[in-house]
Amino acid sequence: MSLKTLHFLLVEPSPSGQSEIEEMLSIFSNEVHKIEWIVIEEALAALELLKTTHFDLLIVSLPLFIYPRRTLWKELHSLAGATPILTIGEQRDEKTSTLAIHLGAEDYIPKSEYSPTHLWRAILHALERHKMHEKFKELLFADELTRLYNRRGFLTLLTQQISLSKRLNKGFLFFQVDLDELKKINDTHGHFAGDSALKGAALCLKNAFRKQDIIGRIGGDEFAVIAINAPEEEGDYLKKVVHESAHQYNLAHKHPYLLSLSVGAAFYSPQEDPSPEELLAQADADLYVEKKQKK
Known part of the structure; x- marks a missing residue:
């Protein structure tokens, strides 16, 4: 049986950060899913790519999109549409983690907690949570006439x-x-x-x-x-x-x-x-x- 191919976009300005995540993705590719990914260093370049390309998951550096102005995150969230977003960053504190979730990310992973198992678990949970949320919302929540929540x-x-x-x-x-x-x-x-x-x-x-x-x-x-x-x-x-x-x-x-x-x-x-x-x-x-x- 052929494996489903998942397409990820990794937005990370640090070459060492890119290498860490790419190495971890390589470990799991072809085991459960075939994973293909594109790496971009700059927020604006990522936004341009999202205008024309669909991805199954976005893995993005949170600071890159909220500093110095949060309008970049709003545009990212708008272009992502139904695509789940997993955020990464240096900080390990409740404020940063809460901010990421509040902004609409599925999860936040600090670099101090990088490991193949942790990252893959976060990816699977993000994909599954998002899939369940969308299906649940579609089946149970929609008012037929207005398309608002019922x-x-x-x-x-x-x-x-x-x-x-x-x-x-x-x-x-x-x-x-x-x-x-x-x-x-x-x-x-x-x-x-x-x-x-x-x-x-x-x-x-x-x-x-x-x-x-x-x-x-x-x-x-x-x-x-x-x-x-x-x-x-x-x-x-x-x-x-x-x-x-x-x-x-x-x-x-x-x-x-x-x-x-x-x-x-x-x-x-x-x-x-x-x-x-x-x-x-x-x-x-x-x-x-x-x-x-x-x-």
């Missing part, structure tokens, strides 16, 4: 985010958003218009929040958002961003109705540790205040 998927991720926030001792903002007058849109203009309005609401939220934030449709006309690591004082500002996004949507799309969103916010504090149900209730109460003000 209620089940969103609440699963909310529970995970609460656990992570407790470990990191960092809070986050939680939003509940209602599409106003959906029943009226359905009754007046038909269910096709109602579906279009729901898709429009999803687009507004995607435009209002960051790529790493988690957005779901949790009910017929109800949406929810986890703004990861967003401080409590940004709550009112982000509400305004959502309303501005809806305004821009109405300017760009000529529908027989105006798309309107109501927004409620709550803050998850690790010290107070509200449950998912309590966060939903708090955001819903805040949303109700905004709805009353619109009447």
Whole structure:
């Protein structure tokens, strides 16, 4: 039986670092998988290559993409798409490791812990974790109409985010958003218009929040958002961003109705540790205040 060929991109500026990793990859190539790899020393060259070439895994030097400016990492993450990223670096401390995971890497390996077994285990775990995550998300988490997370998927991720926030001792903002007058849109203009309005609401939220934030449709006309690591004082500002996004949507799309969103916010504090149900209730109460003000 022929072995599957895995294509890796190694981005490492140090010749000695390159040699170490290449030697370890050579040990495992042809045993379980055939591994082919390309080595690049510079971040910008790697970004250019990713525009035209697909890889199964990226092994990148974390400092190369976050210093002096983190915009390089954002571009790397965007170009990588669904490709898992394994990060390497000099430091062995919780801050660096947490930063790598927060930025979207599957794992972080300090050079002091390089060994063929450790590296190969990290590679296999990264590939398997990513594969399972993508399959799980596709099968269970997608709302068919909006392609956002459905209620089940969103609440699963909310529970995970609460656990992570407790470990990191960092809070986050939680939003509940209602599409106003959906029943009226359905009754007046038909269910096709109602579906279009729901898709429009999803687009507004995607435009209002960051790529790493988690957005779901949790009910017929109800949406929810986890703004990861967003401080409590940004709550009112982000509400305004959502309303501005809806305004821009109405300017760009000529529908027989105006798309309107109501927004409620709550803050998850690790010290107070509200449950998912309590966060939903708090955001819903805040949303109700905004709805009353619109009447």
